[in-house]
């Protein structure tokens with residue numbers, strides 16, 4: 001059922017040996033991440049929403065505008081859908097400089113339908129110094145920024161991003177993420193963001209869709225899904241929790257600041273944060289160890305009282321433990337042997353020692 005501020009997708013699409021069948025209602029603003037193993041149908045879903053593939057039994061409504069409705073025979077062709085598509089690698093016109101590539105995209109939108117000024121797209125992606133450069137003179141990260149600005153120049157009502165950072169190395173990824181965060185906070189355009197990287201998702205997306213074998217396994221708030229032990233994304237090396245905290249004091253001499261969350265006070269090696277600032281902090285399950293009594297004489301600063309909410313097998317010899325610290329969910333990955341030695345069970349009172357944290361914003 002479509003409402004004005006949502007993206008509602010119901011569709012079926014079949015290839016030989018693969019069927020994609022989804023029914024989703026996503027927020028009409030902000031970033032929704034699409035996550036799942038290789039071959040789970042993430043790209044196919046984006047292509048069906050774009051109209052690059054024609055799904056059947058489909059209903060696709062973007063913030064009140066129907067793009068496809070097979071009950072009434074409506075199928076808006078891809079070139080008439082107000083969307084921007086950002087691929088893993090931007091294919092820019094080699095004979096045009098950056099400005100020329102952006103102008104080309106802008107000209108395809110009738111002036112009355114332009115929602116984003118080119119100057120705004122250039123400013124948001126920091127492209128001013130690159131405008132006269134040919135695409136061949138750009139780094140991979142710069143090309144992606146141009147690709148994103150070009151998608152914005154088309155004044156999209158929906159931005160589809162298919163692993164936009166996957167072809168970049170860690171340093172280039174880190175360079176682009178702040179631009180994507182700016183888009184999210186400064187533009188009203190909703191984004192569907194396909195990614196394999198949970199750290200990117202934790203940073204960018206409030207909403208998460210987990211796809212497996214062409215089906216939606218879960219759809220909901222990112223930080224809730226990330227700590228659900230019945231889901232694959234709460235397992236393995238990348239498993240992590242995200243907590244929200246507010247900076248309450250700063251200790252410049254130690255380059256530390258302290259932020260309060262429902263489970264206590266967390267110290268962060270990030271002195272440039274401001275008092276009162278809200279921060280999201282990512283805590284990886286592999287960085288959390290558990291004790292039955294509060295450790296003394298340890299170098300670990302962040303120790304929180306918690307209750308075990310769930311225990312589930314992880315890799316051989318390892319368990320994933322779900323924890324509640326106040327109303328915040330945490331994960332700890334520990335060995336089966338330690339769990340037995342501690343006599344852990346659901347409801348056990350423990351102390352979570354957090355060895356490393358990452359501030360997401």
Ligand SMILES: Nc1ncnc2c1ncn2[C@@H]1O[C@H](COP(=O)(O)OP(=O)(O)OP(=O)(O)O)[C@@H](O)[C@H]1O
Pocket residue numbers: 015016018036037038039040041042043044045
């Ligand atoms: N044009 C096509 N013809 C036939 N089968 C296809 C076609 N496109 C995709 N598939 C199949 O559909 C399934 C889903 O593919 P899709 O690319 O959507 O997955 P994905 O989750 O995006 O994977 P990845 O993370 O590897 O990019 C795969 O089994 C793939 O082989």
